[in-house]
Every structure is written in structure tokens, then in C-alpha cells.
Amino acid sequence: xxxxxxxxxxxxxxxxxxxxxxxxxxxxxxxxxxxxxxxxxxxxxxxxxxxxxxxxxxxxxxxxxxxxxxxxxxxxxxxxxxxxxxxxxxxxxxxxxxxxxxxxxxxxxxxxxxxxxxxxxxxxxxxxxxxxxxxxxxxxxxxxxxxxxxxxxxxxxxxxxxxxxxxxxxxxxxxxxxxxxxxxxxxxxxxxxxxxxxxxxxxxxxxxxxxxxxxxxxxxxxxxxxxxxxxxxxxxxxxxxxxxxxxxxxxxxxxxxxxxxxxxxxxxxxxxxxxxxxxxxxxxxxxxxxxxxxxxxxxxxxxxxxxxxxxxxxxxxxxxxxxxxxxxxxxxxxxxxxxxxxxxxxxxxxxxxxxxxxxxxxxxxxxxxxxxxxxxxxxxxxxxxxxxxxxxxxxxxxxxxxxxxxxxxxxxxxxxxxxxxxxxxx
Numbered sequence: 001x002x003x004x005x006x007x008x009x010x011x012x013x014x015x016x017x018x019x020x021x022x023x024x025x026x027x028x029x030x031x032x033x034x035x036x037x038x039x040x041x042x043x044x045x046x047x048x049x050x051x052x053x054x055x056x057x058x059x060x061x062x063x064x065x066x067x068x069x070x071x072x073x074x075x076x077x078x079x080x081x082x083x084x085x086x087x088x089x090x091x092x093x094x095x096x097x098x099x100x101x102x103x104x105x106x107x108x109x110x111x112x113x114x115x116x117x118x119x120x121x122x123x124x125x126x127x128x129x130x131x132x133x134x135x136x137x138x139x140x141x142x143x144x145x146x147x148x149x150x151x152x153x154x155x156x157x158x159x160x161x162x163x164x165x166x167x168x169x170x171x172x173x174x175x176x177x178x179x180x181x182x183x184x185x186x187x188x189x190x191x192x193x194x195x196x197x198x199x200x201x202x203x204x205x206x207x208x209x210x211x212x213x214x215x216x217x218x219x220x221x222x223x224x225x226x227x228x229x230x231x232x233x234x235x236x237x238x239x240x241x242x243x244x245x246x247x248x249x250x251x252x253x254x255x256x257x258x259x260x261x262x263x264x265x266x267x268x269x270x271x272x273x274x275x276x277x278x279x280x281x282x283x284x285x286x287x288x289x290x291x292x293x294x295x296x297x298x299x300x301x302x303x304x305x306x307x308x309x310x311x312x313x314x315x316x317x318x319x320x321x322x323x324x325x326x327x328x329x330x331x332x333x334x335x336x337x338x339x340x341x342x343x344x345x346x347x348x349x350x351x352x353x354x355x356x357x358x359x360x361x362x363x364x365x366x367x368x369x370x371x372x373x374x375x376x377x378x379x380x381x382x383x384x385x386x387x388x389x390x391x392x393x394x395x396x397x398x399x400x401x402x403x404x405x406x407x408x409x410x411x412x413x414x415x416x417x418x419x420x421x422x423x424x425x426x
Contacts, residue, residue, distance in 0.1 A: 044342070045111070048104075053111050059088060060119035068120050068248075069391065075247040077202055082126050085157060090116070092155030094131035094139075094283075099151035101135075106283075107345035110290035114341075117294035118301075121398045122249045124294065125198055126161075128287040130154050134161040134207050137223065137280045141268040146225060150205060162203035164194040164226075164254050165277075171196065171404075172411050174209065174277060175218035179256065181210040183270075187263050188224065190235075190256040200238050200252035204229060207280075208256075209273050216271065223273035225265045235259035245397035278354070281406065285359040286348065288406045289341045292366035295399050296334040299373035302392055303327060303380045317380070326376040334373065337366040357419045360412035368409065370399035 045053070064081050071078050085091045093109040095101025103109075109131065117124035135154055138146055153159035165171070167178055179192025190210050200206070206226040213220040226232045237255040268276050304327060307318035317323050340362040347355050374396035378385030386393045403409055418424035 045107075049108050049111055052108055053115055056088075056090070056112050056115040057118070059084075059090075060116055060123075064116075064123055065119045069388070069394075071122075071248040072246075072394065073388075075250070077250045078120070078122055078248060079202065081120070081123055082160070083157065085123070085127065086155070090127060091130065091157045092135070092151075093127070095135050095151050095155045096139075099147065100155035101151065102155075105345075106286070106348040107342060110286060110341060110345045113287045113290040114294040114297070117291035118298045119294075121246065121291070121295070121402075122198075124291050125249070128284070128291060129163050129198060130161040132284040132287040133163040133280045134205060136283045137207060137267060137276055138225070140279055141223070141276045142225075143264075145264065146267070150225065153204070159204035160199055160202050161205045161207065162197055162199045162254075164197055164200070164206050164208040166194060166196045168193055168195050172408055175221065175274065177209060177211045177214070177221060179208075179210040180214065181212050181222050181224070181261075183212070184260070187265065188261045190224070190226075190259045190261060192256050194254045194256075195241060197241070197252045197254050198249055200228075200254050201250050206232075206254075207267075208261075209277055210256075212270050218274040219271055221273040221277065222270050223267040223276045224261050225267050226259075226261050227265070232259050232261055232265070245394065246401060278356070282354055282356060282359045283348070285363040285406045286341065286344050288402060289337070289344070289359075289362040289366035292363075292370040292399070292402050293334060293338045293341055295395055295402070296330070296337065296366070296369040296373040299370075299377040299392060299395060300327070300330050300334060302390070303330065303377040307380055323380060326380060330373045330376050333365075333369040337362070337369040340365050356415060360407070360415040363406060364409055364412040364416070367399070367403040371396070371403050374399045 063084050064078075067078070067081060070076075071081075089102035090112060092099070092101030092103070093112050094103055094106070096103050113124055113128055116127060131154075135151060138150055142150075150159065154161060165174060169178055170176065177192070179190060179194065182189045182191070190208065192210060194208075204227065206224075206228055208224045208226050209221055210224065211220040212222050228236055228238070235257045236259050237257065239253045239255070241251045241253045243249075243251050267273070304318075307323050307327065308316055310317045318327070340358070344355060344358045344362045347358060374392060377392040378396060381390055381392055384390050415424065
């Protein structure tokens, strides 16, 4: 990312005015709480990162927000909204420019995920899955041919991605996979089932983990890149997975029945998939945590104005101490989570290869903040919090899904405690 005399350029794209111009702009509209919230956690962001935040926030509010509730009601996957991401450089924030991406640093990627998720879980998930799980894995473990084939397509938006990890018997225990990979002439045959799979019906690239020997547990885990519209289409079934929420995501059950993956689809070495998966989940948990603080922030953004405008007993409910306590708690838990997420991003930018402890701390804290903020926001809204007229009720169910996505809270507490006790290494 470079700063010119009159504009900021990010990933080869002009974002807008220089930071100096941004600071000289007129005061923002007088929204309750805006003065306090405007400065939060910005003191340690670079000028370029602040402008990326502002640009993505304005884009999401203008181009995405007006459609979210309608898409959810229609159970409609946001294809048209996703198509608006590539021109902004938002489909490849972890992909180097030589492959058509806009990568600058990991923290900036987190800010992008945060601001997109503040408006829409699904659009943010598209970016998160494509970059944290797929692109990062291909960059770390992929061959030159795999990188040349897939990374430009991901960055341009030509190919959406899906990560087929979770199985019916358990999502957290990825070392105990039931999906198997059998060696055959020219490639592999996959057999098994994956559930809760985002973007599957719309994806052109799957990241699949399977075991070449279930008796070897994690040492049998192997990673594959699968083209669901190519040679692997035969034996592949994508079915709807019924959900009470995130209907616009079209979550799926993916079934592999002797599904062929050619040799060029093997990512890394046979039996070497667990380290690839671990590194991907490190980055994945960072982006999920960033998305959580975006949703936690959205709850604040909705609750503060409502508490200022809603009146009861002759005054705004924001003047009651118990409402003030809720708002104070929402702000503090969001900022605490944001600090952990940003620290993790800086660790990645400093070259720390694995940060499992810090990833678990960030993901645990941020996902709990998102859920607790949604609960408080609903309470502040009262009965309206469960009305389709207000979005806070939807935010609660979506936040809850993030609390057990990318590892349950119980798993992350186990990782944190075992690391502290010396029972687990990073």
C-alpha cells in the first residue's frame, strides 16, 4: 500500500483522498456515541489502514446493507453483492499482487473482514474462506501450477471457494476424519460426507481434507483442491442443509461417493494435510475473530442510537443506569476483543508462522463478545429486538454460529489452558 501526494493506492487501486485530507474533512454527522466510537482502536492503525477501513465501511453500508434483510427473507445467495467485491480489491486481500490480489498486510485484511461483517456475515464469509483457508493454503503448500491456476481466479472473483472440513460425527475433531482418500491410477478417490458447508453450491473450488489411513489419526489427514465442476463432478452431491438462520448463505451437505481427484489436486504430501490445516485454521480464526468484532460493533452502533431515541417514563432509556451499564459492557468487551485480534494480525505480519494460543484467545473473546453484545442489544430494544423490523435479532443467531465455527469455545479454552500448563506446544 502506498501513499501518493493526492490519493491512497492499495493493491494497485486508488481508494480516495490522502489521510491528511481525511482529517481535514468536516465533522461527521452528529450520531449519538459517534465521537467516542470514532477513535476506538484507531490510534495504532496506520493512515492507510484507517482509509481502508473508511472505504470498506462506506462501500458495505451503501452497496450491501440495503439488501441483507431481503436476501435473508428470500433465502437468496448474494451473488450480485459478491460481484461488487473484486473491483474494490476485496476478493484477494491475502493474495499477492502478482496473482491479481491486493495483499498489503494481515492486519489490513482483518480490518476488511471486520467492516464487511459489520454489515453482512455472508459476504464477509466469502472473503474469509477464500483467503484464510484456500488462498493462504495454496500459497504455503501449493505447487507453482496450483498457484498459477487458482489464485488469479480467486482474486478476480471468477472462482468462489468452499472449505469442506466439518463432518456429521464432529466438526472440532479434525484429526479423526471419516472421509477417506484412496489412491488410484492418476489420482485419488474420496468417499465421505461434510456438513455445514458455506458457499458449496456456488463455489468453483473446494478445499477438502480426508484421511488416507484412519488408523493414523492426524498423521493420515491429507488436503485436496477439488474442482466441483470438472473431473470431480461425478460422485459429488451438494444438498441443502436446513438452517434456522443464515438462509441467504445456502449452507450445504456435501457428499463424496468415490469422487475422483486427479494428482494435481493433491495439496502438499499424502498424510501431510494436518499442518496445512492447522496453519489455515490459525489464519481462519483470525478472520473469524475479526468478523466477530465487526458484528459486536454493529450491535453497539444499533443500540446506542436506539437508547438515545427511545423514551420511557419521560426520558430516553439511555439515561437509565442499567441501560448505561449494558452499553458500557458492550463497548468494553468489543474493544478488549479488538485489541486481541489486532495483536494477532501484527504477529502474523511480523512473521510468526503459528500462533495457536493467540488465535484461540482472539477467537474465543471476539465470538463471545459478539453473542453477548447481541443479547444486550436485543434487551435494549425490548420486544422490537425480536421484530423483523430490526436487525439485532438476526445478529444474535449469526453471532452464535460464529461462536462454534472455526472451533468451539470449549476447544479454545482447552487450547489456552493446556498451553499455559505446558501440556500443548504451539
